[in-house]
Amino acid sequence: MKRILNILSGAFIIVACQPTLIAEFEDKPVVCCYLDAGASPILTVSKLIAFRDDVDYSDEDINTLTITITDETEEKNYPLQAIGEGRYESLQLIAKVGHSYKLTFVYNGNHISATTTVPEAPQGVEFSATSIGVMGFSTAIEITWSNDDRNFYIVEGFTTSSSPVRDTDSTPAKGFKLDYTQGSSATLSQMQFNYLGNYEVSLIRIWPEYAVMSQGSFDTSTSLVDIKGNIEGGYGIFTGINRVMRNINVYRQSTPF
Numbered sequence: 001m002k003r004i005l006n007i008l009s010g011a012f013i014i015v016a017c018q019p020t021l022i023a024e025f026e027d028k029p030v031v032c033c034y035l036d037a038g039a040s041p042i043l044t045v046s047k048l049i050a051f052r053d054d055v056d057y058s059d060e061d062i063n064t065l066t067i068t069i070t071d072e073t074e075e076k077n078y079p080l081q082a083i084g085e086g087r088y089e090s091l092q093l094i095a096k097v098g099h100s101y102k103l104t105f106v107y108n109g110n111h112i113s114a115t116t117t118v119p120e121a122p123q124g125v126e127f128s129a130t131s132i133g134v135m136g137f138s139t140a141i142e143i144t145w146s147n148d149d150r151n152f153y154i155v156e157g158f159t160t161s162s163s164p165v166r167d168t169d170s171t172p173a174k175g176f177k178l179d180y181t182q183g184s185s186a187t188l189s190q191m192q193f194n195y196l197g198n199y200e201v202s203l204i205r206i207w208p209e210y211a212v213m214s215q216g217s218f219d220t221s222t223s224l225v226d227i228k229g230n231i232e233g234g235y236g237i238f239t240g241i242n243r244v245m246r247n248i249n250v251y252r253q254s255t256p257f
Helices: 208-218
Strands: 011-015 018-022 029-036 042-047 068-071 076-079 081-084 087-089 100-107 110-117 123-127 131-134 140-146 152-159 175-177 185-189 197-206 235-252
Touching: 029 100, 029 110, 100 235, 123 235, 140 197, 152 185, 152 208, 208 235
Parallel strands: 029 235, 110 235, 131 235
Antiparallel strands: 011 018, 029 042, 042 087, 068 076, 068 100, 081 087, 100 110, 123 140, 140 185, 152 175, 152 197, 197 235
């Protein structure tokens, strides 16, 4: 996270799966769920964390909620099963392109809901290379795609490698995520890659609520409008995404004399 919002008063909140602050404490749920085309989603519910002592929490257990995602295109309900630590899933639910989905549950006597649609995959995607050298002269990978309608996109990468590029006392981040863009290109420098071996790098089409949540997490804005997302009655995000993924090989580059 680049910056944390200015402290106004009452609570710590997870938005877009990242921490920030809100103005007034009220025991509402924080939801994080991405409907990734072709995959079964994991939905996470967490509680606001107050940094004051004079707040009242409800007795609501985040692990025993009755949560349903409805495929409104097929008019089919998918009850979610609790799998621990506030996480829920339905292996029968596979997010489909163009389908609209609605989330519903009750928390602390309040009805929580959100709707989204799974977008089309990014089009015309080109990676300038499928490998990148590190620890040598500067190299980069250029990603381009079609975006005449100025849709929102984000680029992220992740590795399961255990071979860090540099010897450090701390464990380097396994993944990276660039700021969202409405453009049609992005650049990956060698500094994005902390491990040798394979990275899965994705160009992801996102909806504006994802961008709003990113803005709320990263900026110094203090407006609740910026960080509330699209969860009615709560906080967080319930949004469809679609991606194009490429495998990128990261290798140690020979340093020229």
